[in-house]
Amino acid sequence: MARTHITAVVNGDETEFLAEDGTSLLNALRDEVGLTGAKEGCGTGDCGSCSVMIDDKVTTSCLVFAPEANGATILTVEGLADSGQLHPLQQCFLEGAALQCGICTPGFLIAAKALLDKNPDPTETEIRYALAGNLCRCTGYDKIIRAVQEAAREMRGQ
């Protein structure tokens, strides 16, 4: 398999890595860049646990070919905290026990961030639709929705 040299801004840092052309961005992030926050749940774009932002758009990194990331700006869950300070979403997930096993959490956090970037004051229905592409087998979703609502309130300064 051909390998491509990829340069991308990952979590704010210019990053170079080699990846096989047919491999997913998810595998490249995990195996070549060493960022194991994004997880592979289904590998078919259904579960959302591999969600990352590419050029400010949330997507499932398992469906992206690694070379597509060349020149892109990528945000993974590892880039959410700011100098050791957790992102409000992370803090609210922790405080609201919005996770149990944690496998889906990085994807939920990124998808929730993508929502709040566009819509700082979403309704519960809007949150549920925005997170419809993220599956969680533990929580029953309710605590996740409440954590996103709480983070949105904090981020609006309320």
Next chain:
Amino acid sequence: MKYVAPSSVEEATSLLSTSPSAQVFAGATDVVPQLRAGRSAPEVLVDLKKIQELVSIVKDDTKWTVGAATPTANLTEDQAFSEEFQGLSEAAGLIGSDQIQNRSSLGGNLCNGSPAADSVPAMVVNGVRAVIAGPNGTRVLDVAEVVTGPGQLSLEDDEFIVEFEIDRMPERSGDAYLRMIPRTEMDIAVVGAGARVTLAEDGSIEEAIVALGAVAPTVVRVPEAEAALVGNTPNEQTLSAVAGAASEVCNPIDDKRGTIAYRKQVAGVLAKRAVLIAVERAQQRNGMK
């Protein structure tokens, strides 16, 4: 597998004619699962998203031109487009999650060849045309003619869709698309129904197009429903004719998503509702209501 991202249509067509085992892709949301399932093993992956025409939305006086690889999110977030083609925008917005929406495209949704593709009935009722590039230049084909069976296309291996041409919505017209799935989001249509109507000045239906998805090997038009509507208002009698004709035209499969009998019945119900919504939108757009 080798990844290439041509920057022009010409570069892409020449790549395709020299690479017998090439796979074009836009968002790859169907291509990757197929690769992983071992259903295809191309030598070359041709990313079409670096070609400007394929990722743009342009409006002029007579038509919209939508690049075949344009993310459906760009289309649903385009306010002018979504107000003019509410049904097509809603159909495009039903394809998968937000994550998928940032990658999925009309071209991919069509060329995956699924009978259940949500955007296809909505494109068919709006008479959308596909501009297809190949080694000998471009040709134009109605979207309804692109898919010939599940996963089967009338495109040659060295052809791909560059863009879609969508004539501007005429006056007194509206479109709609409805999908039946057992859950609210993230599912494949059990039945999909698209409708587009144009009203006469007296409010009766002058032109109607009805198309169904997921109930036959390809998306199907319902000519008898269309005939029942033209010249009439959507009253109980014409709507019941629409529902009957829609159920009748179905040639569905029995599978885990729905039985044949269920799909036929739901096709009638959805066709009727889609027509009603399209009529209402046509009325609202022209201040008839």
